[in-house]
Amino acid sequence: MAPSADDIRKTVTKYLEAVAKGTVDDVLALFANGAMIEDPVGTDPRTTTASIREFYAVVEPLEQSAELVTLRIAGNEAAFQFSLVTHLGKQSMELSPIDVMTFDDEGKILTMRAFWSQEDMITR
Amino acid sequence: MAPSADDIRKTVTKYLEAVAKGTVDDVLALFANGAMIEDPVGTDPRTTTASIREFYAVVEPLEQSAELVTLRIAGNEAAFQFSLVTHLGKQSMELSPIDVMTFDDEGKILTMRAFWSQEDMITR
Incomplete structure (x- = not known):
């Protein structure tokens, strides 16, 4: 059975929390087995857990805040804009x-x- | 050679103008041969020119205005949020x-x- 819009909304919300404030394990827990990420689009996709872990490990130690701007759900997919602010001392x-x-x-993603x-x- | 970000921005701008104010031919002129549309995501894709023409023919006679909200370009792809207002007498x-x-x-799309x-x- 396809995920409900509510299931999708919950995963997106948890994803932004985990990316900004959580650990790599918090992020990875939201992904399905065999997941793929491409960030940014046009770069080589990461298709193994190790390579996805490596990607999120880079942002884990950063002081960040994330906010969902717009979420559009259609079928078992979603497109959403969010703002991710990285705080670097006095700069952001x-x-x-x-x-x-x-x-x-x-x-799951x-x-x-x-x-x-x-x-x-x-x-x- | 891949399209430039500027090429992509121009096509997106023309697309919104054509959907809101133009004819079906204006819209179709922006598509490549063999194009596919899926609107909304999760419904059957339209893969023939005739079926794509049928889709845009429905909105052609409507009084509409479109505005680009956010455009993100990556590689030879783009994701963008836009607002499409359809004016129906006193309602919109x-x-x-x-x-x-x-x-x-x-x-081309x-x-x-x-x-x-x-x-x-x-x-x-």
Whole structure:
């Protein structure tokens, strides 16, 4: 049975919390086995747990806050814009990508593709 | 050669203008041969010119205005949120989907997938 819109909304919310404030394990717990991430879109997809772990390990130690801007759910997929602010001492860097995810029957993430480019980064 | 970010931005801008104010031919001129649309995501994709024409013919006679909210370009793809307002006499209906498009080397649309559901429609 396909995941409900509510299942998808919960996973997206948990994902943003985990990326900003949680551990790599918190993030990985939201993914299905055999998941794929492509961040940003156009780069080589990561298809193994080790390579996905490596990707999120980079952001784990950063002081970050995340906020969901817009979420659109359709079928067993979602597209959402969010703002991710990284606090670096007195400076902060903001990126607000649009992510597209597909989900399995339990609402776990099968694929994550992030749409953004360098020019979308804002340093304050 | 891959389309530039500028090529992609131009096509997205023309697409919104054509959907809101143009003819079906204006819309179809932005698509590559062999294009596919899936609107909303989760419904059967339309893969023939005739079926794509049929889809846009429904909105052609409507009085509409469109506005780009957020555009994220990555590789030869783009994700963007836009607001589409349909004016129906004294009432108006607003929908702001997130669309994901892929583009060919000339910046023409190869695929369009629209993320939205009934609950995202706002009637005023």
